[in-house]
Amino acid sequence: MKALAWKELRETLSIAVIAMLGYAALLVNLMGGRVFYWVPGLPKQPEDVPFVSGDFASVFTVVSFLLAVALGFRQSAWESSRGTYLFLLHRPLPRQAIFLTKLATGMGVLLFCAGVPIVVYGIWAMTPGCHAGPFEWSMTASAWRILLPMPLVYLGAFLSGLRPARWFGTRLLPLIASLALLIFMSMLRGWFLVLPLSLGLCGLLIVDVCFVARARDYA
Amino acid sequence: MDDAIRIERLTKYYGRRKVVDHLDLRIPRGCVYGLLGRNGAGKSTTLKMLAGMVRPDYGRIQLLGEDAETLSPATRARIAYLAEGHPLYTGWTIARAVAFTTSFYDIADRHLVEQILDHFALSPKAKIGRLSKGQRAQVSLALALAPDPELLILDDPTLGLDTNVRRDFLESMIQIIQRRGRTILFSSHVLGDVERVADRVGVMIDGVLRVDCSAEHFKSSIRKAVVEFGREPPELPPCPGLLGDWCVGTRRELVFVGYGPRQRAAIEALSPRSVEIVELNLEDAFIEYTRGPRRSLPIFSHNLSELQGGADESVGVEGAA
Numbered sequence: 001m002k003a004l005a006w007k008e009l010r011e012t013l014s015i016a017v018i019a020m021l022g023y024a025a026l027l028v029n030l031m032g033g034r035v036f037y038w039v040p041g042l043p044k045q046p047e048d049v050p051f052v053s054g055d056f057a058s059v060f061t062v063v064s065f066l067l068a069v070a071l072g073f074r075q076s077a078w079e080s081s082r083g084t085y086l087f088l089l090h091r092p093l094p095r096q097a098i099f100l101t102k103l104a105t106g107m108g109v110l111l112f113c114a115g116v117p118i119v120v121y122g123i124w125a126m127t128p129g130c131h132a133g134p135f136e137w138s139m140t141a142s143a144w145r146i147l148l149p150m151p152l153v154y155l156g157a158f159l160s161g162l163r164p165a166r167w168f169g170t171r172l173l174p175l176i177a178s179l180a181l182l183i184f185m186s187m188l189r190g191w192f193l194v195l196p197l198s199l200g201l202c203g204l205l206i207v208d209v210c211f212v213a214r215a216r217d218y219a
Numbered sequence: 220m221d222d223a224i225r226i227e228r229l230t231k232y233y234g235r236r237k238v239v240d241h242l243d244l245r246i247p248r249g250c251v252y253g254l255l256g257r258n259g260a261g262k263s264t265t266l267k268m269l270a271g272m273v274r275p276d277y278g279r280i281q282l283l284g285e286d287a288e289t290l291s292p293a294t295r296a297r298i299a300y301l302a303e304g305h306p307l308y309t310g311w312t313i314a315r316a317v318a319f320t321t322s323f324y325d326i327a328d329r330h331l332v333e334q335i336l337d338h339f340a341l342s343p344k345a346k347i348g349r350l351s352k353g354q355r356a357q358v359s360l361a362l363a364l365a366p367d368p369e370l371l372i373l374d375d376p377t378l379g380l381d382t383n384v385r386r387d388f389l390e391s392m393i394q395i396i397q398r399r400g401r402t403i404l405f406s407s408h409v410l411g412d413v414e415r416v417a418d419r420v421g422v423m424i425d426g427v428l429r430v431d432c433s434a435e436h437f438k439s440s441i442r443k444a445v446v447e448f449g450r451e452p453p454e455l456p457p458c459p460g461l462l463g464d465w466c467v468g469t470r471r472e473l474v475f476v477g478y479g480p481r482q483r484a485a486i487e488a489l490s491p492r493s494v495e496i497v498e499l500n501l502e503d504a505f506i507e508y509t510r511g512p513r514r515s516l517p518i519f520s521h522n523l524s525e526l527q528g529g530a531d532e533s534v535g536v537e538g539a540a
Contacts, residue, residue, distance in 0.1 A: 003322035007308075082309070086272055086302035091323045092292040218272040219233075219264070 001093065001101055008105035011078075012071055016113050019067040023117035026059045031124055050125040051139045061146050064114045065182075068150045069175070071106045072157025080161065085218045099213045103158065103206060107151050114150060118143045141191075149185045149198045152178045155205035162209060164216045174205070222281070223248045223370050223402035224269065229278035231264055231426075238264045240426040242278070246404060246419075248369075251392075253417030253434070254406040257509055261426040262406040263303055266374045269404070270300040283370060296324050299363035303374040305355045309348030313341060313358055317365070324366040335361040335391065353384035360391060373405035377412055385412065392416055410502035420501075422518075424509060430518045434501055440518045441504040442478035443497040446471045446486055458485040463507060474507045476518060 025036040032046050041062075047054025079085050089095060118140055125135040156178025165171040181201060185194050224246040231239040239261040246252045256262045267273040269280060271287060280287035285294045307316060317332050336343060339357040341350075347358065356376060363371065376392075377385045389412055392403065407413050413420060414434055422430035422437070430437055441462070446452070452471040455464060459481060463474035475482050478496065486494055499507060 003319050007319060083302070083304065083306035084308055086267075086270075086300075087306050087308070089272065090270060090295070090298075090300045091320075092296035093323065094292065215274065217267075217274060219267060 001097065004091075004093070004098065004101045005105050008075065008102055009109070012074055012106065012109050015067065015070045015074055016109050019063060019070075019113050020116070022063040022066075023060075023113070026056070026063065027117055027121055027124075030054070030056060030121065031130070046131070049133055049139070050121060050131060050135060051143055056121070057142060057146060060114075060117065060143060064110075064147060064150050065153055067113060068110055068154040069157045071110055072154045072159075072175075073161045075102050075106050075161070076158045077161030080218075089218060095213055096210050099209055100206075103155070103209060106154060106158065110150060110154050111147070114147050118147070145191070145194060146186070148194055149182050151202050152181055152198060152205065155202060155209065159205060159209055159212065162212050162216070174208075178205070221248050221284070222246060223250070223283055224252075224404060225281040226265075226269075227279045229265070229268060229280060230276050231261075231268060231273065232276050233264075238426050239268070239275075239423075242423075242426075242428050244421065244428060244431065246402060248402050249400050251403045251416055251418045252405070253413035253420045254404065254423065255408075255410070255413060255420055255430075255505055256406070256423035260423040262423055263374055265423070266300075266372050266404070266406060267302075269372050270298075270302075271295075272300075272302075296366055297369045299366070299368035299371045301359050301363050301371070301373045301376050303378060305352075305359040307347045307355060307358065307362075309346075311347050312343065313345050313347060314343035316347060316358065316362060317343065320362045321365050326366060328365060328367055331367070332361045332365045335364060338391075339387070352379045353381060353388075356380055356384070356388060360388065369401060371401065371403045371405070373403065375406050375408065377407060377409055385409065389416055410500075410505055414501040422505065422508065430508070432518055437508075437518060438499060438501055438504045440476055441499055441508055442475050443499060443503075443507060444473040444475065444478070444482075444486060445495045445497060446473060446489070446491045447493045447495075448489070449492045453489050455489065456485060458482055463510065476508075 025039055025042055028035050029037060029039075029042050029044065030046055030050070036042055037044050042059060043055035047056060050056070079088065089098060091098070121143075122135070122137060122140050125131050125139075126137075153175070156175040159174035160172050163171055163174065165173075185197060188194055188197070222245045224244065226242055226244040229239055229242040229244075230237065238259075242261075242265060254262050254265065264273055268275050269282065269287065271290065282290060283294055283297055285291065311319070313336065317329065317336075321329055321332070333343075335357070339354070339361070341354060341357060341361075345354075347355065350358065356379075360376070363373075377388055380388060392405075393416060403416075405417075417434055419432065420430065420434045420437055421428055432440075447470045449469055452466050452469065455461070455471065455473065458475075460475045460477045460479075461473060461482075462476050463472075465472045473486070
């Protein structure tokens with residue numbers, strides 16, 4: 001199991017590094033560094049109030065979304081396209097354990113990569129002399145709220161990569177559905193709804209991944 | 220006898236097409252079984268169902284005495300599967316592939332793997348993506364043998380390999396066979412290879428297992444009669460066991476399953492100028508058997524104990540006119 005987790009970590013490393021570079025560019029610009037000012041879409045100057053006013057949320061959402069989609073497809077569709085499932089799934093482990101390890105690793109990478117910039121930006125904001133304005137950790141809540149439903153997008157992408165349907169048919173349905181849920185949850189107010197809804201839907205998608213992994217043919 | 224593989228009424232549909240049709244097969248422990256068939260005959264699908272990669276629509280598979288549907292990890296560890304085309308992670312080095320594979324097994328003989336790699340002159344530092352097809356096949360074989368499996372399922376393992384590599388590969392297979400109790404089920408299009416290593420052969424045609432017997436029995440069951448007339452060949456009346464009937468100039472080529480006195484009498488009734496009965500090697504027998512219009516004549520050895528000492532085999536001829 002450990003070997004499988006390491007394999008997944010190594011395979012997703014390049015995607016994680018690219019995403020981290022995206023987050024880093026965002027943070028560098030927000031922290032006043034004029035290194036990535038030429039990158040279109042990135043904020044050109046620091047926010048007035050970190051996490052609350054400015055462009056952090058919009059760029060963070062886009063980068064996290066792309067990261068979740070790339071991770072999901074890398075871990076499922078890539079194996080299908082290379083035929084390596086035939087090698088991997090013959091290992092003496094229950095199929096469910098193989099896929100749950102994949103999902104746990106992928107979700108871990110997603111939450112780590114997306115969580116680090118929130119923490120780093122928060123530490124920067126609370127460090128005296130860095131930003132002219134008050135900062136409370138509770139101000140990061142909006143960023144965590146964006147991150148919370150991202151595993152849904154990851155699972156939707158994973159399921160889309162795993163399902164044996166046609167790309168121009170119903171294959172992308174899980175990803176589209178998770179995107180719709182993401183939009184829906186961004187309109188909800190309060191943690192008390194977003195948290196249980198995210199957890200519940202993630203649970204459902206994980207069950208579905210396990211079902212598809214068991215039921216599909218690896219021909 | 221204890222069976223390594225037992226298949227009952229195995230059926231698989233892809234869409235509306237039945238690719239494997241009520242397959243019944245028993246392979247005793249220690250047997251080397253060659254599964255033959257033309258492209259699309261259902262060999263790979265059958266092997267994938269055995270390896271658990273494809274779910275059967277109907278039927279039952281038992282591997283090493285356990286139901287394949289609920290195969291425990293411990294039993295799976297005793298089974299090796301080599302998929303067609305040898306899919307491996309191309310970004311890995313051989314050493315990493317060995318480390319990854321052996322980490323899943325309690326008993327993994329890394330020394331044996333190193334020996335095999337050494338035998339094939341493969342450096343553990345080599346990247347799999349940069350290896351040739353033949354070298355990948357060798358790596359796959361080394362990885363498959365790492366846990367010292369009791370049952371090997373090999374899907375066209377010599378596909379795309381040159382003659383030398385194929386011979387090397389087969390010699391390695393023979394070495395495995397010589398270890399007591401190892402069972403191998405493999406599919407191949409290279410009939411010469413099958414003839415060299417297989418105790419028994421099965422021939423699948425359109426998803427149906429038509430032949431299940433020893434290679435020797437299969438060869439001896441198929442006979443080709445080249446009948447020269449010196450004139451326009453007359454039509455052969457309905458004859459039992461007739462598989463194929465081709466007119467080539469003034470001669471008629473007839474292929475029979477189970478050539479005997481009745482067939483001889485039917486030919487002689489046509490007053491031919493000469494009759495030559497041709498014995499076929501496995502490849503020719505396979506070609507004649509699978510190309511004929513009447514491919515529904517089955518050949519089965521009902522007595523599996525022949526592996527232990529050559530008992531009787533019977534030729535079943537169904538649907539003969």
